[in-house]
Amino acid sequence: MPLPEPMADIPHLLLVDDERSIREPLAQFLTKQGFRITQVGDAEAARTRLAAYAIDLVILDIMMPGEDGLSLCRHIRETSNIPVILLTARTEETDRIVGLEMGADDYVVKPFSPRELAARAKVILRRAASGGARQHAPEAGSYAFAGWVLKSGERTLIDREGVSLPLSTGEYNLLLALVQRPRQVLTRDQLLDLTQGREAAAFDRAIDNQVSRLRKKIEGDAKVPELIKTVWGGGYTLAAEVTRL
Amino acid sequence: MKIRRFGPRSLAGQMAVMVAIALFCAQAINFGMFLHERRQIRFEQVTLPSITRVVDGVERIAAGRPLPDGDDRGRGRVLLESTNPIPADAEPQRDVEAGIRSALAENGLTTTTIQAVVRVVLPQDPRLRAFGPRRAERFARAGGELIVAVEQPGKGWITLHAPWPRGGGPSVWQLIAQTLILYGAVLIAVLWAGSRMARPLRDLVSAASSFTPGGPVAPLIERGPSDVRAVTGAFNALRTRVTGMLDEKDRMLGAIGHDLRTPLAALRVRIESVEDEGDHDRMAEIIAEMDRTLDDILSLARLGRPSEPPTEVDMAALVEAVVEDFRDLGADVTAEESPRLRMTLRPTLMRRAVRNLIENAVKYGVSVEVTLVQGPGCVRIGIADRGPGIPPDQFEEVFDPFTRLETSRNKDTGGIGLGLALARAIVREAGGDIELANRDGGGLLATIVLKR
Numbered sequence: 001m002p003l004p005e006p007m008a009d010i011p012h013l014l015l016v017d018d019e020r021s022i023r024e025p026l027a028q029f030l031t032k033q034g035f036r037i038t039q040v041g042d043a044e045a046a047r048t049r050l051a052a053y054a055i056d057l058v059i060l061d062i063m064m065p066g067e068d069g070l071s072l073c074r075h076i077r078e079t080s081n082i083p084v085i086l087l088t089a090r091t092e093e094t095d096r097i098v099g100l101e102m103g104a105d106d107y108v109v110k111p112f113s114p115r116e117l118a119a120r121a122k123v124i125l126r127r128a129a130s131g132g133a134r135q136h137a138p139e140a141g142s143y144a145f146a147g148w149v150l151k152s153g154e155r156t157l158i159d160r161e162g163v164s165l166p167l168s169t170g171e172y173n174l175l176l177a178l179v180q181r182p183r184q185v186l187t188r189d190q191l192l193d194l195t196q197g198r199e200a201a202a203f204d205r206a207i208d209n210q211v212s213r214l215r216k217k218i219e220g221d222a223k224v225p226e227l228i229k230t231v232w233g234g235g236y237t238l239a240a241e242v243t244r245l
Numbered sequence: 246m247k248i249r250r251f252g253p254r255s256l257a258g259q260m261a262v263m264v265a266i267a268l269f270c271a272q273a274i275n276f277g278m279f280l281h282e283r284r285q286i287r288f289e290q291v292t293l294p295s296i297t298r299v300v301d302g303v304e305r306i307a308a309g310r311p312l313p314d315g316d317d318r319g320r321g322r323v324l325l326e327s328t329n330p331i332p333a334d335a336e337p338q339r340d341v342e343a344g345i346r347s348a349l350a351e352n353g354l355t356t357t358t359i360q361a362v363v364r365v366v367l368p369q370d371p372r373l374r375a376f377g378p379r380r381a382e383r384f385a386r387a388g389g390e391l392i393v394a395v396e397q398p399g400k401g402w403i404t405l406h407a408p409w410p411r412g413g414g415p416s417v418w419q420l421i422a423q424t425l426i427l428y429g430a431v432l433i434a435v436l437w438a439g440s441r442m443a444r445p446l447r448d449l450v451s452a453a454s455s456f457t458p459g460g461p462v463a464p465l466i467e468r469g470p471s472d473v474r475a476v477t478g479a480f481n482a483l484r485t486r487v488t489g490m491l492d493e494k495d496r497m498l499g500a501i502g503h504d505l506r507t508p509l510a511a512l513r514v515r516i517e518s519v520e521d522e523g524d525h526d527r528m529a530e531i532i533a534e535m536d537r538t539l540d541d542i543l544s545l546a547r548l549g550r551p552s553e554p555p556t557e558v559d560m561a562a563l564v565e566a567v568v569e570d571f572r573d574l575g576a577d578v579t580a581e582e583s584p585r586l587r588m589t590l591r592p593t594l595m596r597r598a599v600r601n602l603i604e605n606a607v608k609y610g611v612s613v614e615v616t617l618v619q620g621p622g623c624v625r626i627g628i629a630d631r632g633p634g635i636p637p638d639q640f641e642e643v644f645d646p647f648t649r650l651e652t653s654r655n656k657d658t659g660g661i662g663l664g665l666a667l668a669r670a671i672v673r674e675a676g677g678d679i680e681l682a683n684r685d686g687g688g689l690l691a692t693i694v695l696k697r
Contacts, residue, residue, distance in 0.1 A: 019507050111509045113529065114514050161557075165559045
């Protein structure tokens with residue numbers, strides 16, 4: 001039975017990391033950012049806290065002695081709807097993909113910026129609060145459309161013949177935003193919102209520019225686009241059926 | 246200049262040729278010894294007695310004594326004939342002639358003409374009938390008749406007829422035939438033994454040259470002669486040891502990476518309490534730089550065992566994607582559009598190689614131009630800048646890990662010169678290379694050359 005929540009309007013985060021040197025200052029920082037933090041050093045303690053409190057979001061280190069983060073992530077997903085952000089190292093790329101496929105909502109790579117982590121946590125909490133169904137993590141799985149496959153785990157676009165076309169970060173983020181919302185009209189502002197924040201790269205260049213580059217890559221004739229259509233006065237839309245693989 | 250080698254290069258082939266040469270030499274020596282011995286015997290048994298008898302005959306004639314009747318078997322009789330019995334078509338024997346001449350000269354006797362010939366005697370020769378049966382048989386067996394004639398002026402010719410052994414011995418053709426038969430028998434054995442050795446050795450070569458210390462590989466089957474088995478066994482052990490060491494290295498690198506990143510991550514969290522925004526940003530940048538360097542070191546150390554499989558990639562899109570990333574960050578990088586170019590390579594690593602070269606160009610130069618040219622059998626990705634360039638004698642040095650040219654390049658711009666080392670290691674792993682050249686009008690041109 002969850003205990004009654006004394007500060008229901010303050011989001012309650014569970015921070016799971018075996019490294020005190022990261023966990024303690026991070027908890028301090030996140031508290032300052034307006035979160036309520038419960039911090040634990042291993043998966044077992046995390047399980048008891050999850051049962052005892054109404055946790056709004058779990059921040060979870062993948063590499064931990066004993067039961068690791070992936071296993072705990074699976075447990076959380078099986079038993080609840082609590083969103084999860086993974087803390088990963090760059091060398092744990094496969095672990096990260098597995099984690100995302102297991103239902104983690106997002107990830108940050110060590111050494112991460114605590115501000116970015118806080119921003120992501122807020123986005124996920126806002127999405128959960130707005131009653132929207134939990135969205136799949138942006139990087140889990142692949143999307144097939146009009147003969148193309150966008151492999152999000154590997155960030156590559158693969159054509160009909162199986163040849164991969166590497167995409168720039170901007171192009172990738174834009175295409176990902178489009179394939180996740182097929183047949184929706186997305187304004188330039190919306191696209192800018194959706195494509196920002198994941199990488200440190202600055203996205204000052206116009207969305208139009210990236211759209212035209214993407215068109216050159218995936219349209220038969222970039223002058224007469226069939227896939228990424230311009231909606232006059234509105235923005236852009238992906239005019240294709242998208243299948244999640 | 247290279248000396249061309251003749252003959253087969255394989256083990257079995259070389260063994261076969263060596264055995265052939267050795268056999269032929271041995272046979273030739275045997276043959277020579279045989280001929281020599283035969284000549285020796287003939288000299289002792291025929292030539293010497295003939296000379297003695299003829300000289301004796303000449304002495305007797307000169308002293309006015311009668312010629313002997315020969316021995317009881319009528320052998321080697323010396324006659325005094327009125328005409329020269331030497332047939333015109335017979336083969337002269339100069340050694341016999343010279344022997345008689347010198348023997349006569351020693352005894353103080355002089356003569357005018359000395360002739361010694363050998364006539365062929367066939368078993369059915371009609372003249373044999375004139376001889377007694379035993380004598381005829383001896384002549385027929387010898388196959389030749391030595392005829393010696395010494396002219397005694399005014400008295401006629403002192404003559405001698407003796408059997409002369411000729412032919413019957415091995416000829417050169419016999420020698421070759423013998424050698425070939427022997428060789429044929431030996432060759433089969435040699436080829437069999439050779440292939441027994443060569444097959445496991447071939448397996449060993451292909452296993453050694455295709456050895457990429459990745460997943461588990463079945464050990465080579467130890468077969469063939471025991472020496473070859475031992476080599477195969479040693480190779481198997483070596484491979485296991487190398488794989489084990491690389492596994493150990495990977496584990497260690499993983500641990501180092503984790504152990505260095507953790508304090509780095511802790512530091513990154515800590516700097517959020519720094520009040521001064523400028524200080525904070527600079528610290529964050531330094532931590533990011535350390536992280537990148539750590540990443541480069543780990544990538545370079547792991548490059549021998551890349552985890553990413555090669556896939557078919559559009560090289561033009563790859564180069565363009567990297568260039569666009571730099572342009573998105575506001576760097577002055579331009580690239581011309583190029584048509585699709587399918588290549589099989591490890592995309593993430595190659596992307597990193599291209600990125601490192603462009604990063605280097607952006608760091609040290611201005612107005613970076615990237616070109617992609619498809620040449621015959623190769624693809625050239627040129628990255629040209631308008632920076633200070635590099636002295637040509639330091640082209641090799643810049644690729645050494647942890648080297649940075651302090652002379653022409655600015656120390657404050659960060660990096661420890663690992664970027665180029667990593668780029669070249671990646672390109673070389675893909676079977677290509679990086680070429681450096683200084684441009685006309687200043688600046689450096691780095692070219693990734695990849696085979697297609």
